[in-house]
Amino acid sequence: MSTATEDRVTWGSGPIPEIHPLDEYNRTLLSNVHPPDWVNPQPAGRYNLVVIGAGAGGLVSAIGAAGLGAKVALVEKYLLGGDCLNVGCVPSKALLRCGRAYADVRDAGEFGVRVPPGVSVDFGAVMERMRRLRAKISPNDGVTRLREAGVDVFLGEGRFVQPDAVEVAGNTLRFSRAIIAAGARAAAPDIPGLAETGFLTNETVFWLTELPRRLAIIGAGPIGCELSQAFARFGCEVLLLAGGHPFLGREDRDAAAVVEKALTRDGVRVDHKHKVVSVRRENGEKVLKLEPGEPHSELRVDEILVGVGRTPNVENLGLGAAGVEFDKDGVKVNDYLQTSNKRIYAVGDICSTLKFTHLSDAHARIGIQNTLFFGRAKASALTIPWCTYTDPEVAHVGMYEEDARDKGIDVQTINLELADLDRAILDGEDDGFLKVHIRKGTDRILGATLVARHAGEMISELTLAMVGGLGLKTMARTIHPYPTQAENLRKAGDAYNRTRLTPRVKGLLNKLMSWRR
Numbered sequence: 001m002s003t004a005t006e007d008r009v010t011w012g013s014g015p016i017p018e019i020h021p022l023d024e025y026n027r028t029l030l031s032n033v034h035p036p037d038w039v040n041p042q043p044a045g046r047y048n049l050v051v052i053g054a055g056a057g058g059l060v061s062a063i064g065a066a067g068l069g070a071k072v073a074l075v076e077k078y079l080l081g082g083d084c085l086n087v088g089c090v091p092s093k094a095l096l097r098c099g100r101a102y103a104d105v106r107d108a109g110e111f112g113v114r115v116p117p118g119v120s121v122d123f124g125a126v127m128e129r130m131r132r133l134r135a136k137i138s139p140n141d142g143v144t145r146l147r148e149a150g151v152d153v154f155l156g157e158g159r160f161v162q163p164d165a166v167e168v169a170g171n172t173l174r175f176s177r178a179i180i181a182a183g184a185r186a187a188a189p190d191i192p193g194l195a196e197t198g199f200l201t202n203e204t205v206f207w208l209t210e211l212p213r214r215l216a217i218i219g220a221g222p223i224g225c226e227l228s229q230a231f232a233r234f235g236c237e238v239l240l241l242a243g244g245h246p247f248l249g250r251e252d253r254d255a256a257a258v259v260e261k262a263l264t265r266d267g268v269r270v271d272h273k274h275k276v277v278s279v280r281r282e283n284g285e286k287v288l289k290l291e292p293g294e295p296h297s298e299l300r301v302d303e304i305l306v307g308v309g310r311t312p313n314v315e316n317l318g319l320g321a322a323g324v325e326f327d328k329d330g331v332k333v334n335d336y337l338q339t340s341n342k343r344i345y346a347v348g349d350i351c352s353t354l355k356f357t358h359l360s361d362a363h364a365r366i367g368i369q370n371t372l373f374f375g376r377a378k379a380s381a382l383t384i385p386w387c388t389y390t391d392p393e394v395a396h397v398g399m400y401e402e403d404a405r406d407k408g409i410d411v412q413t414i415n416l417e418l419a420d421l422d423r424a425i426l427d428g429e430d431d432g433f434l435k436v437h438i439r440k441g442t443d444r445i446l447g448a449t450l451v452a453r454h455a456g457e458m459i460s461e462l463t464l465a466m467v468g469g470l471g472l473k474t475m476a477r478t479i480h481p482y483p484t485q486a487e488n489l490r491k492a493g494d495a496y497n498r499t500r501l502t503p504r505v506k507g508l509l510n511k512l513m514s515w516r517r
Helices: 024-033 056-067 083-088 089-106 123-141 142-148 224-235 253-265 357-372 401-406 422-427 455-467 470-475 487-500 501-514
Strands: 002-006 010-011 014-016 046-051 070-075 150-157 160-162 165-168 170-181 185-186 214-218 236-241 269-271 275-282 285-291 300-301 301-304 308-314 344-346 385-388 393-398 411-417 433-439 443-452
Touching: 014 269, 024 083, 024 123, 046 056, 056 070, 056 083, 056 142, 056 170, 070 165, 070 170, 083 089, 083 123, 083 269, 089 501, 123 142, 123 275, 123 300, 142 150, 142 300, 150 501, 165 501, 170 357, 170 401, 214 224, 214 300, 224 236, 224 253, 224 385, 224 393, 236 344, 253 269, 253 385, 285 301, 300 401, 301 411, 357 393, 393 422, 393 455, 401 433, 401 443, 422 487, 443 455, 455 487
Parallel strands: 046 070, 046 170, 070 150, 170 344, 214 236, 214 301, 236 269
Antiparallel strands: 002 010, 010 014, 160 165, 165 170, 185 308, 275 285, 285 300, 385 393, 393 443, 411 433, 433 443
16 A cells, blocks of 8 residues: 655655656556555576666666566666656756747747737646656656566665675575666755755756746756756746856857857846855745855845756665775776676766766666676767757757867867858747867867757767767768758868868869869
8 A cells, every 4th residue: 555645755664755746647646656565576596787776877777688688687666767767857858848838839929820929828737738748658668677687676775784685575595796886866065044944956946836936946957957947938937056166167159158148138147256155045035145155145035946966866875885995986996887896887877977868878888798798898988978958959969169278189170150040040040059179180089069949969970970980071962952051061071171171272273174174
């Protein structure tokens, strides 16, 4: 039997962390990723592989290894699917899509579409849609799929008790190899009064059923930027506090400027100057004290959302008993993702500075090779793209220009504005650009940044070229349909070819053409 209270859902033998509201969609989600009637199987004598954590890295590790014939156990204390399904990529992108739909309606007049005044967003319906779609996707990460794949699923808190054994819910799982994929959680800044006053993170913002009238977001990284734009489009008054840190600090500065302009256009107030030094609750409001003082010494809001990064989940895993070295930044691994215990590997957010679902997936594939087949696959060999899903999106792969220069590489940059691209003009999406960094004197792609409404869909062509050792000359020879925004990638190849037409080459060509007349 399951029981629900306002604060907690209890399943059978004990509680699991909260999830709100407990409607039909969240009940469906729970039935797939933490079923109330689940009974852990009897442990096998010794597993080829035990995986702790059932996020992206853990799921790929477990299902991939089982598919190759290994005897696999997967341990998860919370919800199968991890952050991505439950509190990350899936719910956030559902919200962003609704925000984009509103913006399309709002701006429809530019396309000759007459929209009646008073169009607004039904926030409750937005959140219900998110929960419905998340529940629809959840079987992909659920217990039934894992069981059918041959994985023994153990729900409960797992911890190492020996260098070759994990304990979970009273069971001891012995292993030949193990993978730690316990992920990370939302970090919280050390601001006096913040914890007592209460705040939202990416793990709780999706519990909302009513739109806050005023929202302060601390942190101008990807989470802060994506959600600030979405909530502003929903009709919320949003202040995004960069706290003295660069806006989208990881990204190209020109790219960050385009995104900041877009957020401002949507009504987000971006504050680069002030830092939050304390928080308190007063008369039902949350009051943030800011420094330096006037004119904004205090800010009164209804909710605070914190998006200042992720903290690896290294606590309560018994890593000391397993002889696994770790610190506050995560589990220590070598280039093969092997920990200080040669039997045990780690993948994904718990051991990586870059915390992306697709990187956890890639790590898991390395982990399978290296744990089961004595492979020597290296994490450093990966070419890793990423995307911030604002509108427009910012996608990047490889080096930035300064990275190349720091490595002593002479770099040349091809820069193409979307304002010069036919399809972007026709779409009304011409605020963006493509930058491709190449090794000077060659067409070899070192890295690229793309700012466009669907940049995340286009960056993979550049990633494929880099992985395959293909340069801009190949891009120039590749026919792209006209008109498309992806055609800008071919144009980058054309731009590179034009740089090869030096005055000497042009002179020789002119002589050749004169001779042939």
